Amino acid sequence: MGRILTIANQKGGVGKTTTAVNLAASLAAAERRTLLVDIDPQGNAGSALGVTRDEVEGASLYEVLLEGRPVAEVIRKTELKFLDLVPSSRHLVGAELELAGEERRDHRLKKALDAVAGDYEYLIVDCPPSLGLLTLNGLVAAHGVLIPLQCEYYALEGLADVLRTIDLVREGANPRLAVEGIVLTMHAANNLAAQVTEEVRTHFKKEVFQTVIPRNVRLSESPSHGKPVLLYDVASKGCQSYLALARELVKRAGKVGRAA
Secondary structure, X not given: OOEEEEEOOOOOOOOHHHHHHHHHHHHHHOOOOEEEEEOOOOOHHHHOOOOOHHHHOOOOHHHHHHHOOOHHHOOEEXXXXXXXXXXXXXXXXXXXXXXXXXXXXXXXXXHHHHOOHHHOOEEEEEOOOOOOHHHHHHHHHOOEEEEEEEOOHHHHHHHHHHHHHHHHHHHOOOOXXXXXXXXXXXXXXXXXXXXXXXXXXXXXXXXXXXXXXXOOHHHHHHHHHOOOHHHHOOOOHHHHHHHHHHHHHHHHHHHHHHHO
């Protein structure tokens, strides 16, 4: 059974999709069978891998969640041998309203991913920048949540909201849910970033990854070329940081496995 990790933060612009795409690509580069699941209606994770929403019309996560289509039927290959993609669709914009009256509406993604989890070591779910029903599906499906946190003051307030939501999900629909870790993103060499980093590490010692993702032009450029930064500029600081994050994630998972 693969480990399902949901990338979540209700605040936009914190590097959530950048982290989902480039962490998944880095795990794949380490020959870890990885599935990237795009549950964000914007479809940015797919486009960052060269798959647009127009290309996947009728064969996307929308059909899986709303029509019960097997997720295996909509999985697409990517340029990386060990990385597959479940693409989003523009129709997901209305999915929360369409699912509102359905039973176990928050378990739709879990049911879909459980059917293919045995084929992968990691399943990375990229959520929309909100704490609505789509993100709730991501949290109910997951073993762990990875929280990207931009190194700025307001990000700390948003972190408290995410953690409260995780606690509520753990108390109800998904008791196994754990905080996989907090990833400091968009780090710049200034006093504010240093202060935020120190404060987060002080309050969340074990949860914060040692790897810090810097602000990096190559990371910003790569989605416009339909490539993860690994295939755009492997020598860039952004790419090397995500490769280091993947190594740290795998190492953490190994420690958990030995402890169990």
